[in-house]
Amino acid sequence: MHDIRQIRENPEAFDAGLARRGVAPVSSQIVALDEQRRALATRAQESQNRRNEASKAIGKAMAQGDTATAEALKAEVASLKDSLPALETEEKEAAAKLNDLLAGLPNLPLDTVPKGADESGNLEVSRWGTPRDFAFTPREHADIGPALGLDFETGALLSGARFTFLKGQMARLHRALAQFMLDTQTGRNGFMECNVPLLVRDDAVYGTGQLPKFSEDLFRTTDGRWLIPTAEVSLTNAVREQIVEPATLPLRMTALTPCFRSEAGAAGRDTRGFIRQHQFEKVELVTICRPEESEAEHAHMLASAEAVLQALNLPYRKMLLCAGDMGATARITYDLEVWLPGQQAYREISSVSNCGDFQARRMNARFKPESAKKTEFVHTLNGSGLAVGRTLVAVLENYQQEDGSVTVPEVLRPWMGGIERLEALG
Structure with a gap:
């Protein structure tokens, strides 16, 4: 607002x-x-x-x-x-x-945000890592995954398009990635772990900006609640209608949750594979802070997301989104795009946004500065740290072997019980 x-x-x-x-x-x-x-x-x-x-x-x-x-x-x-x-x-x-x-109006972009109407106007800021030089032609995850337990057919049988059933070591790798991310964000980066509701009321999705304009992107239950499209909704609304104690700021929170999206505007896009699903898991990062802290907190959140990619040794690039490609609530957004050798392309794996006081005004979330007479609106930030399914895709494609197996990244092996390789299911 x-x-x-x-x-x-x-x-x-x-x-x-x-x-x-x-x-x-x-x-x-x-x-x-x-x-x-x-x-x-x-x-x-x-x-x-x-x-x-x-x-x-x-x-x-x-x-x-x-x-x-x-x-x-x-x-x-x-x-x-x-x-x-x-x-x-x-x-x-x-x-x-x-x-x-x-x-119904979007947030105003900062002056540093580049002009542009769509993703073609985004600006590449930096790259990290060197794409692997394969001795064979790398395949896409949708070709590698089924033999290893990425079961698209059963998912479609149960629920229709854009649902997937994970089996065996594939399911374990997915869980290991999620736990590794969550432990990294809580143990190294100062985020407090939260377990949040997956069903929320109108006020919550209004507060973070999904309502009124983007209801078609959400799933709604018969009793009028909404399935969260991201834990951002639950985490950010934790301070709605509150005057937050200044001593608690910045408040950094994280949650691993299922996320549900109708993908109403994604007809024909990524219909094959595990990249764009109706149900997926994500480790979300949210920060509530003073206005003067938000720029530094944005940098911290971005570095926290990058740390996961670097630990997994996944090459990526950092993009500054143009005004026309940002989400409606953001005033500045960086995307992290991971290299997928099977597609020979960089694909978004995290989006990290500073919303200023835009969401706080919708939620009436404030704080009272020390020795001040009036309250001020807090600033809110959110980002993925990371999208678990897309990280799974990146691991499959970057660590694939010519025989169809996939090497487990070394940093993940403690969460995999020492398993070093994913091989075809027996």
């Missing part, structure tokens, strides 16, 4: 920020609705004040024997009483229209 005062004070800058997102100017409409709402609120308050004054004056007039004045005041009070509900209703309607308009 945006600060209405900033829009009033600098509407041109607001529209310019939206234009970088590909959104048409709306500041004049916002300001007009805000003026209407404030005018109605003023009229309602003035009417209420007058009603109170007139009510008090009735007793004084009666005490003085001025019946005519008392009757006139009674008539005025009755008229004000009748008109006030209509004014209050108009004010609420104007406020609702203003809120609906603001709720």
